[in-house]
Amino acid sequence: MSDISIIGGGHASGKLVNNLHKLEFKGNINIFSEEEHLPYERPPLSKDFLYGSKKFEDFKIDINLEKVNYYFSTKINKIDFINKIIYDQNNNDYSYDKLVFANGSSPKRIFEENIEGVNYLRTLNDSVKIKSSIEISKDIILLGAGYISLEISSTIKKNYPNKEVTIIDNSEKILLRNSNDDLREFIFKYQKKNNVNFLFNTSFQKLIRNEDGSIKSLILDDNKILACDLLVVGIGVYPNTDILKGTMLEEKNGIKVNEYCETAVKDVFALGDVALSKNNFLNKHIREESWNNAEKQSDILAKNLTGTKTAYDEIPWFWTDQFDQNFQILGEINNFDNKILRNYSENKNTIIYFKNKKIIGAVAVNNGRDISIIRKIIKKNIVPNMEKIQNKDINLKELL
Numbered sequence: 001m002s003d004i005s006i007i008g009g010g011h012a013s014g015k016l017v018n019n020l021h022k023l024e025f026k027g028n029i030n031i032f033s034e035e036e037h038l039p040y041e042r043p044p045l046s047k048d049f050l051y052g053s054k055k056f057e058d059f060k061i062d063i064n065l066e067k068v069n070y071y072f073s074t075k076i077n078k079i080d081f082i083n084k085i086i087y088d089q090n091n092n093d094y095s096y097d098k099l100v101f102a103n104g105s106s107p108k109r110i111f112e113e114n115i116e117g118v119n120y121l122r123t124l125n126d127s128v129k130i131k132s133s134i135e136i137s138k139d140i141i142l143l144g145a146g147y148i149s150l151e152i153s154s155t156i157k158k159n160y161p162n163k164e165v166t167i168i169d170n171s172e173k174i175l176l177r178n179s180n181d182d183l184r185e186f187i188f189k190y191q192k193k194n195n196v197n198f199l200f201n202t203s204f205q206k207l208i209r210n211e212d213g214s215i216k217s218l219i220l221d222d223n224k225i226l227a228c229d230l231l232v233v234g235i236g237v238y239p240n241t242d243i244l245k246g247t248m249l250e251e252k253n254g255i256k257v258n259e260y261c262e263t264a265v266k267d268v269f270a271l272g273d274v275a276l277s278k279n280n281f282l283n284k285h286i287r288e289e290s291w292n293n294a295e296k297q298s299d300i301l302a303k304n305l306t307g308t309k310t311a312y313d314e315i316p317w318f319w320t321d322q323f324d325q326n327f328q329i330l331g332e333i334n335n336f337d338n339k340i341l342r343n344y345s346e347n348k349n350t351i352i353y354f355k356n357k358k359i360i361g362a363v364a365v366n367n368g369r370d371i372s373i374i375r376k377i378i379k380k381n382i383v384p385n386m387e388k389i390q391n392k393d394i395n396l397k398e399l400l
């Protein structure tokens with residue numbers, strides 16, 4: 001039985017190990033993790049954990065440490081695919097039989113140096129730091145109107161309705177990526193209702209610091225000065241492919257894998273945020289930054305590593321929680337030729353998107369049940385009865 005070495009100790013890695021054990025994998029498993037914590041799921045970092053209603057124990061992924069060699073605080077820096085050796089930050093070398101990249105993605109930074117008061121949110125430690133800063137900050141600015149900033153603004157306002165929170169974005173609207181106008185409208189409504197401030201079409205040109213070096217204010221493009229004692233930057237992430245520079249797997253937008261999570265190099269695999277994966281539903285390679293992708297690819301890869309060849313067959317799906325509202329996004333929600341709104345109540349809606357009479361995607365507000373049914377309809381390739389879909393009193397299950 002060959003040994004498996006995994007670079008990264010996050011969601012995909014933790015679940016992969018547990019799935020391998022469930023499938024009675026008997027070889028050695030080595031995990032190299034830059035972080036000092038056991039693997040955990042990240043969604044609560046901007047939501048319940050930041051808010052205070054969940055503890056680390058609630059979302060950590062329990063793995064049996066007696067059955068793995070866990071290298072905490074160990075960053076892999078170099079890979080030699082020919083001789084099957086990886087090297088850590090201290091140049092210690094480790095040989096492998098099979099290698100898995102589960103090293104995720106990192107937030108794009110605006111400054112190389114660390115500045116007191118300027119934060120990024122990716123890890124448990126980041127969330128702990130931001131949480132304690134929120135308590136004592138007066139002027140909070142979130143840079144970038146993406147999912148992370150919108151979740152943080154909602155968490156802050158739930159805890160501290162009177163704190164000033166301003167989101168700045170250099171485009172003219174929220175959620176430029178992975179969204180559409182229907183979803184933007186739903187989400188923006190809740191953000192405005194809860195008094196989050198927005199400044200669009202602007203960015204900052206300079207940061208002013210206090211004598212101790214910490215952040216004091218931002219000067220915007222139009223020379224307006226905004227006081228700021230806490231800045232959280234949420235302007236997107238990039239896949240952690242730096243360690244592949246100069247190797248045969250070098251790729252800017254992720255590590256390319258087929259639907260079995262196999263790379264072009266024998267015995268080398270990738271999954272989760274770092275993987276540029278073949279998606280059969282969209283018939284192209286995409287990099288998904290979602291909980292579901294990490295979860296499901298870890299299941300597929302465990303099967304493939306233990307001899308049951310199984311293809312990844314998921315329709316892209318993710319959710320965001322803001323102001324106690326749950327928004328779910330399934331499949332393709334942009335290139336549609338028709339759409340139907342099923343409006344159940346003010347706070348419960350589903351919009352279904354069609355192309356050539358078939359459902360290609362959906363957005364649901366507080367209605368995960370519809371998403372589960374629509375996923376089945378798409379997977380079964382059903383041409384749905386439009387009259388039934390238009391009648392919100394007919395359960396979508398009838399279409400199956």
Ligand SMILES: Cc1cc2nc3c(=O)[nH]c(=O)nc-3n(C[C@H](O)[C@H](O)[C@H](O)COP(=O)(O)OP(=O)(O)OC[C@H]3O[C@@H](n4cnc5c(N)ncnc54)[C@H](O)[C@@H]3O)c2cc1C
Pocket residue numbers: 007008009010011012013032033034035041042043044045046074075076077102103104105121122123148240243271272273274288289290291292294317318319320321
């Ligand atoms: C704040 C936040 C909220 C989110 N909310 C949602 C949500 O509501 N819904 C949703 O669908 N998704 C959400 N996501 C996305 C989801 O959490 C990610 O898609 C998922 O964590 C990806 O798992 P992964 O294992 O690929 O990467 P990660 O969980 O990021 O794990 C990668 C690990 O690899 C380590 N690493 C990197 N490079 C090296 C190296 N060279 N050597 C050793 N270790 C290394 C990293 O430190 C990290 O521990 C959220 C993410 C964040 C950050």
